[in-house]
Each structure stands twice: as C-alpha cells, then as structure tokens.
Amino acid sequence: MFSFHKKPRLFASTCCGVILASIPILGAAEQAGHYGYGEPATEEQIAAWDIDVRPDGKGLPEGSGTVDEGMAVYETYCSSCHGAFGEGMGRYPKLAGGEGSLTEDRPEKTVGSYWPYASTLWDYIHRAMPFFAPQSLTDDQVYALTAYVLNLNYIVDGDFVANKETLPQVQMPNHDGFIWEDPRPVVNNERCMEDCKEEVTVSDSAAGKNLTPSTTGPLDEGITE
Amino acid sequence: MLGKLRRLNQDVSKTALEESERLPSEERRRFLRSGLFTAGGAMVGGALAGIAPKALAATQYPPEIPPWTRSLGAGVVTDPYGVPSPFEKDVIRRNVPWLTADKVSSISFTPLQHLKGIITPNGLFFERHHAGRPEIDPQQHRLMIHGLVDRPIILSMEDLQRFPSVSQINFIECPANGGMEWRGAQLNSLQFLHGMVSCAEWTGVRLSTLLQEVGIKPEGKWLLAEGADGAAMTRSIPLEKALDDVIVAYAQNGEALRREQGYPIRLVVPGWEGNTHVKWLRRLEVGDKPWMQREETSKYTDLMPDGTAHGFTWVMEAKSVITSPCPEMPLKNKGICQIEGLAWSGRGKVKAVDVSVDGGQSWQQAQLREPVMSKSLTRFSLEWKWDGNPALLQSRVIDETGYVQPTLAQLKQARGTNSIYHKNAIQTWKVNADGSVVNVQLS
Structure with a gap:
C-alpha cells in the first residue's frame, strides 16, 4: 500500500554505535520506519491492550460462562441500572424486550430487538461495564453475562454456554436489519429563491413547554422531565 | 507620583468596594485584589474635592469619568492563566439534566449565541463523554499502533511531537445535535438546539504519517481507534479516510488539548460525526474488517421508518x-x-x-x-x-x-x-x- 523511502542507515551508524547495536535486535523484517521514533510493541504488550472482539470471534479469549452463572453476576453488578430483567431503569438502557417495535412510534432498541452481533455484547461488557468499574470482570464473568443477556432476550436457551466457539454462531434477530452503506444524501432540497411556497404554517412551537434549562445564571439543575 | 496615584485610588476604592459587594465572593476577592483597593484593606478618608461625588454616580458613561480610568488596574499575572471577565459569567457550557441518566455519560452544549467568528474557545467547546473525563498523566500515556502492520510500535507523547506536525481548522459535531427535535419543537434555545458543534484549530500528526511509519500490510483495510477512558471508546474507520485527512491531535487552538477534548491526544476525523474523533486515544489497530463495536451498531446508527437502520453514516451533512x-x-x-x-x-x-x-x-x-x-x-x-x-x-x-x-x-x-x-x-x-x-x- 505504501512505498517506503527509507534513509540509508549507514550515515547514522557511522556516528552512533548505539544504532548499530540496535539493528540485530530489530531484525531485518522489522527495521524501524522512516523516523524510527518510539519503541517496538512486544507481543505481551499488544495482547494486554488488544481487547477488541469482532463478529467472527476474532479476539474472544479462552473461558466460558453459563446463563445461570450470568444471572448471579448480573444481580450483583447490573440489575441496579438495567433492571432485574433488563427492562432498564430511568435513563439507563433497557437490555431486553422491544421485539417488533422498530417500526413503532416509540421503538425500543435493545440487544434482542436491535443489536446485529452477539460479539458486540461480549466486547462492550468487557471494555466498559459495569459502568462504575469498567474492565473489572473476569473473562468467565463476561461470558456468563453475555449468555444471560442473550437468554433474557430469548436468543439462546437456558442451557447455553458462551465461549469463543459458540458466541460467533449466535444469530441475532436483527442481524439483517442494517444497511452498512451510507445512502445519503437522501434529501437534496432545491435552491429556490422566489415564490418557493404558497403558504407557511407553524405546526409546533417550543414556547411555553418548560423543557429548556436556563441559559443565564448558574447551571440549571432543577428541570426534570 | 506613585503616592499621589495611590491617594486617588483610595478615594475611588469606596466605589470599587460598593461595586464589589454585588459580586459573588470569589469574584469579589479577585476584584479587591485587582489593585483598585490598594490601602492594605483599610478605608482611608480624605477625598479630594470633586472626585468622590463623580465616582459615586450611578452610571459611568459620559459625561462621567469611570473609576477604572482614574485608578490602576490589576497587575500582570493576576490571573497567570487568563480567565474571562466576571461580566461574562453567563457564557458557559450548559447541560440538559433530563436528557441523560448521569453527567458522567452525558453531553454539554456550546453557548453559540455568545460566540463570534468561527473558533470555539477551548473552555466552551462542547463535551461528550461516555464514561466521564479521565485525568491522564501524559508521561504515563502511550499510543500503541498494531494489527496488520509491519512494525507495531508504542509511542510516548514526546515521541509523537517529534513527527512533522500539521494544523487545520475543523468543526466537530455530535450526530445527535438537534436530535431532540424530530417529533416537534421542544427546546427554546440556540445553545441547547445546536450547541453540540464547535470548531477549533487542531495541531498534531497526520495519521498517514504514523501509518507509513508502521507500514500497513496489503490486507489492511480498516482502522480501530480506541480511547483510554472508562468507556474505552472505539470506532472502526476505513483506511481510505484514515489516510486522507485524519490527524492525531495534541493541541487545540494553540495549547495542549483540554482534558474534556481528549488530553493528551485525540483523533480528529474532519467532517465525520463527533464520536469517531476518539478522545484520550491509546490504541490504533489495523484490520481487514470493521469491528462492529457498540458505538457503531447499537448507537450511532439511524433507524428508518421501515425498521431498517443505516450504519456507518459517518459524514455530517451540510x-x-x-x-x-x-x-x-x-x-x-x-x-x-x-x-x-x-x-x-x-x-x-x-x-x-x-x-x-x-x-x-x-x-x-x-x-x-x-x-x-x-x-x-x-x-x-x-x-x-x-x-x-x-x-x-x-x-x-x-x-x-x-x-x-x-x-x-x-x-x-x-x-x-x-x-x-x-x-x-x-x-x-x-x-x-x-x-x-x-x-x-x-x-
């Protein structure tokens, strides 16, 4: 994809023995880039930070978890925000339910009704949950929670065991509900300058709705929905 | 000479003190410190005839001569890092408390109604955090670049600043800007309706420079950017865009990034939705497929009336x-x-x-x-x-x-x-x- 215009190392090596010494460590295939800044990332360093998981299962670690195990973990760490059955609390996200609601006036976008990939669930729980203590769960706990939330959504049976083999095979109900190519622009107004419409009707106004926090004085903490 | 000025100051300081009574305590202290009141805290009488009555006038415009014209102002480094006049106290970022469950995963809005020109001052740039604003020690922060590359590397912030730098002025807009108004007019405020957009001069290293440095393998088609915050925020970005105009920015309007904007480094992905500009950037991975992360599947996808959703709708349209x-x-x-x-x-x-x-x-x-x-x-x-x-x-x-x-x-x-x-x-x-x-x- 790129052509590299490497500067010859000869000049550097004549003036600095340290660079000469570093060449055998880097090896011929891993010569430094043009600038040579920073240090090579070791496999151990990469493994510790590379936490992403893809739909095909790439990135899933060893380990496993059952639905029952997940229920116990869920009750400890998750239900206070997401509700005992994934129904959500206040503005904290609902995790289950909402099947068939995507065309309704108030769609409920949950793991079961909306999420296209099961891998995303493992990845997100592992990287960002529980909200107050991210990246504190063990891999087995994450597998168990993933199994439990999938079961809450009737996507897997109660005897489901989540691991790196089974998760990529889980078909999410809304897997085919996405178009992964931006169709926009889907609206392109005309640049009319005169006589653009016959009448103008105001259909709605924010006046008097009392939803707007104050934009003067101290921060407005008082307004609730 | 200085003594005479001091005496004048003592007279007008009466007015100054009265002015300061109306200010909140913090501003009052600053006001008093500012030099208008210079007699070591003591009020000294002996007003020169003709000056005190004018100083006490209700207004200070012509024909009055205001006290700040007849006194010494605050010395240099009174505010070692400058702050706006106390009279600008309303010009702040604000939030909509009912919008989100918690301020830690929330958004604040830029007061566009008060801004001039096109640059958003750093203290007023809108904020969007998914797990709060981390406090990162730049000495301890590292950027890892790995995946389908020839030479995976780890860069310190010092390393990053050694690369050739570029500066570019770009807006960042959250794709949810105005999102409360699809069903009707709710909010009566420019700040809350449109304040999820801001614009700054960003300085940093072109991502193409960094990717050339590590060498992309032929199979490499996508890039995953990941933050070091508690959300470990991630987005998949096609390499075509990554190599076009994306930068790893360490400065904003001439100074280090603000913590709210990703200190010490963030991605700037010009023209694309705000969440792709991953803040507190810690990792860039080259891969052959997108990762389908939570913030590009469950969130930041557009549900259509027929129940299908559009994903990867990155561009912020005009x-x-x-x-x-x-x-x-x-x-x-x-x-x-x-x-x-x-x-x-x-x-x-x-x-x-x-x-x-x-x-x-x-x-x-x-x-x-x-x-x-x-x-x-x-x-x-x-x-x-x-x-x-x-x-x-x-x-x-x-x-x-x-x-x-x-x-x-x-x-x-x-x-x-x-x-x-x-x-x-x-x-x-x-x-x-x-x-x-x-x-x-x-x-």
Missing part, C-alpha cells in the same frame, strides 16, 4: 443556523439589524448561504465571511431591516458538492422521526412583535 437573533438573543430595536449565523459541511466547503425572513417563501443570499474553509464553521451575515412585525427566520446552506440543506419536512419524509442522529434540517426562528424569538417548526 447544516446552518442563525445565531443572531435567536431565543437567547432577541431583537431589541426595530430598524437595521445584522442577521448572523454559522454554516458547515462535512463534505467540504460552504459554497453559499441563503436567508429567508418569511418562512422560506423567498430567500436572499447572505454574505460569507472569510475565511471559508473545508469542514470548518463558516460565518454568514445578512443585513435586514426589521419593521417590528412578526417574521419567520431561516438559513439554508449549499455546500461545494451542490447539496442544499433540507427542510425539516423533507428530512422527516425521507427519514421518519426515529433516527435520532443527523438532523441537519433548516431551523426556523419565529420573531414576535416584541422582538422575542421562539423555536418553531413549519408543516
């Missing part, structure tokens, strides 16, 4: 809004006024902006104020003579691709009311006969 007048900045006088506003496009430059005062029946082309730059805010203005009658003000941007900003009705027709994101419709402000301005929607 949008404009009148910033003066607006609900926070009503018209105070009949006669000539300057309608002003901001326009921008994620696809390039703003080509033109039109303004209507009759709800879109007729339009006039506004003036664009230089500089007009790609994927940056552009300021426009139009002189208008307000006759005191109610009016419906709108602005409409046309970008360099020829795209014309849609009406809300057109957008709803195409996208329904459940997309949440990418609401770039024409905003209508109703000017009432008393000069007040209200957010309205037209059918």
Whole structure:
C-alpha cells in the first residue's frame, strides 16, 4: 500500500554505535520506519491492550460462562441500572424486550430487538461495564453475562454456554436489519429563491413547554422531565 | 507620583468596594485584589474635592469619568492563566439534566449565541463523554499502533511531537445535535438546539504519517481507534479516510488539548460525526474488517421508518443556523439589524448561504465571511431591516458538492422521526412583535 523511502542507515551508524547495536535486535523484517521514533510493541504488550472482539470471534479469549452463572453476576453488578430483567431503569438502557417495535412510534432498541452481533455484547461488557468499574470482570464473568443477556432476550436457551466457539454462531434477530452503506444524501432540497411556497404554517412551537434549562445564571439543575 | 496615584485610588476604592459587594465572593476577592483597593484593606478618608461625588454616580458613561480610568488596574499575572471577565459569567457550557441518566455519560452544549467568528474557545467547546473525563498523566500515556502492520510500535507523547506536525481548522459535531427535535419543537434555545458543534484549530500528526511509519500490510483495510477512558471508546474507520485527512491531535487552538477534548491526544476525523474523533486515544489497530463495536451498531446508527437502520453514516451533512437573533438573543430595536449565523459541511466547503425572513417563501443570499474553509464553521451575515412585525427566520446552506440543506419536512419524509442522529434540517426562528424569538417548526 505504501512505498517506503527509507534513509540509508549507514550515515547514522557511522556516528552512533548505539544504532548499530540496535539493528540485530530489530531484525531485518522489522527495521524501524522512516523516523524510527518510539519503541517496538512486544507481543505481551499488544495482547494486554488488544481487547477488541469482532463478529467472527476474532479476539474472544479462552473461558466460558453459563446463563445461570450470568444471572448471579448480573444481580450483583447490573440489575441496579438495567433492571432485574433488563427492562432498564430511568435513563439507563433497557437490555431486553422491544421485539417488533422498530417500526413503532416509540421503538425500543435493545440487544434482542436491535443489536446485529452477539460479539458486540461480549466486547462492550468487557471494555466498559459495569459502568462504575469498567474492565473489572473476569473473562468467565463476561461470558456468563453475555449468555444471560442473550437468554433474557430469548436468543439462546437456558442451557447455553458462551465461549469463543459458540458466541460467533449466535444469530441475532436483527442481524439483517442494517444497511452498512451510507445512502445519503437522501434529501437534496432545491435552491429556490422566489415564490418557493404558497403558504407557511407553524405546526409546533417550543414556547411555553418548560423543557429548556436556563441559559443565564448558574447551571440549571432543577428541570426534570 | 506613585503616592499621589495611590491617594486617588483610595478615594475611588469606596466605589470599587460598593461595586464589589454585588459580586459573588470569589469574584469579589479577585476584584479587591485587582489593585483598585490598594490601602492594605483599610478605608482611608480624605477625598479630594470633586472626585468622590463623580465616582459615586450611578452610571459611568459620559459625561462621567469611570473609576477604572482614574485608578490602576490589576497587575500582570493576576490571573497567570487568563480567565474571562466576571461580566461574562453567563457564557458557559450548559447541560440538559433530563436528557441523560448521569453527567458522567452525558453531553454539554456550546453557548453559540455568545460566540463570534468561527473558533470555539477551548473552555466552551462542547463535551461528550461516555464514561466521564479521565485525568491522564501524559508521561504515563502511550499510543500503541498494531494489527496488520509491519512494525507495531508504542509511542510516548514526546515521541509523537517529534513527527512533522500539521494544523487545520475543523468543526466537530455530535450526530445527535438537534436530535431532540424530530417529533416537534421542544427546546427554546440556540445553545441547547445546536450547541453540540464547535470548531477549533487542531495541531498534531497526520495519521498517514504514523501509518507509513508502521507500514500497513496489503490486507489492511480498516482502522480501530480506541480511547483510554472508562468507556474505552472505539470506532472502526476505513483506511481510505484514515489516510486522507485524519490527524492525531495534541493541541487545540494553540495549547495542549483540554482534558474534556481528549488530553493528551485525540483523533480528529474532519467532517465525520463527533464520536469517531476518539478522545484520550491509546490504541490504533489495523484490520481487514470493521469491528462492529457498540458505538457503531447499537448507537450511532439511524433507524428508518421501515425498521431498517443505516450504519456507518459517518459524514455530517451540510447544516446552518442563525445565531443572531435567536431565543437567547432577541431583537431589541426595530430598524437595521445584522442577521448572523454559522454554516458547515462535512463534505467540504460552504459554497453559499441563503436567508429567508418569511418562512422560506423567498430567500436572499447572505454574505460569507472569510475565511471559508473545508469542514470548518463558516460565518454568514445578512443585513435586514426589521419593521417590528412578526417574521419567520431561516438559513439554508449549499455546500461545494451542490447539496442544499433540507427542510425539516423533507428530512422527516425521507427519514421518519426515529433516527435520532443527523438532523441537519433548516431551523426556523419565529420573531414576535416584541422582538422575542421562539423555536418553531413549519408543516
């Protein structure tokens, strides 16, 4: 994809023995880039930070978890925000339910009704949950929670065991509900300058709705929905 | 000489003290420290005839001579890092408490109604955090670049600043900007309706420079950017964009990034939705497929009326809004006024902006104020003579691709009311006969 215009190392090596010494460590295939800044990332360093998981299962670690195990973990760490059955609390996200609601006036976008990939669930729980203590769960706990939330959504049976083999095979109900190519622009107004419409009707106004926090004085903490 | 000035100061300090009584304690202390009150805290009498009465006048404009003209001001480094005048105390970021469950995963809005030009001051740049703002020690922070590359590397912040740097002015807009208004007019405020957009000069290293340094393997097609915050925020970005105009930024308007903006480093992905500009950047991985992360599947996808959703809708389409007048900045006088506003496009430059005062029946082309730059805010203005009658003000941007900003009705027709994101419709402000301005929607 790129052509590299490497500067010859000869000049550097004549003036600095340290660079000469570093060449055998880097090896011929891993010569430094043009600038040579920073240090090579070791496999151990990469493994510790590379936490992403893809739909095909790439990135899933060893380990496993059952639905029952997940229920116990869920009750400890998750239900206070997401509700005992994934129904959500206040503005904290609902995790289950909402099947068939995507065309309704108030769609409920949950793991079961909306999420296209099961891998995303493992990845997100592992990287960002529980909200107050991210990246504190063990891999087995994450597998168990993933199994439990999938079961809450009737996507897997109660005897489901989540691991790196089974998760990529889980078909999410809304897997085919996405178009992964931006169709926009889907609206392109005309640049009319005169006589653009016959009448103008105001259909709605924010006046008097009392939803707007104050934009003067101290921060407005008082307004609730 | 100095002694004489001091005496004068003691006289006017009476007024100064009275002025300061009206200020909050913090500002009062600063005010008193500022040098107007210089007698070691003691009030000393002996006013020179003729000066004290003037100093006590209710107003300070002509023919009065204000106390700050007849005294010494605050010395240098009174504020080692400068802060706005206390009279600007209302000009702050604000949030909508009912919008989110918690301030830690929430958004604040830029006070666009108070801003001039196109650059957002660093302290007023809108904030969007998914797990709060981390406090990162740059000495301890590292950027790892790995995946389908020849030479995976780890860079310190010092290493990063050794690479050739570039500076570019780009807006960042959250795709949820205005997202509360799909179903109707709710919020009566420019700040809360449109304040999820800001614009800054970003300085950093081109991502293409870094990717050339590590060498992309032929299979590499995508890039994953990941933050070091508690959300470990991630987005998949196609390499085509990554190699085009993306930078790893360490500075914003000439100084280190603010913590809210990703200190010590963030991605700047010009013209693309805000969440792709991953803050507190710690990792870049090259891969052959997108990762389908939570923030590109469950969130930041656009639900259509038929129940399907559009994903990877990265570009922020052209949008404009009148910033003066607006609900926070009503018209105070009949006669000539300057309608002003901001326009921008994620696809390039703003080509033109039109303004209507009759709800879109007729339009006039506004003036664009230089500089007009790609994927940056552009300021426009139009002189208008307000006759005191109610009016419906709108602005409409046309970008360099020829795209014309849609009406809300057109957008709803195409996208329904459940997309949440990418609401770039024409905003209508109703000017009432008393000069007040209200957010309205037209059918």
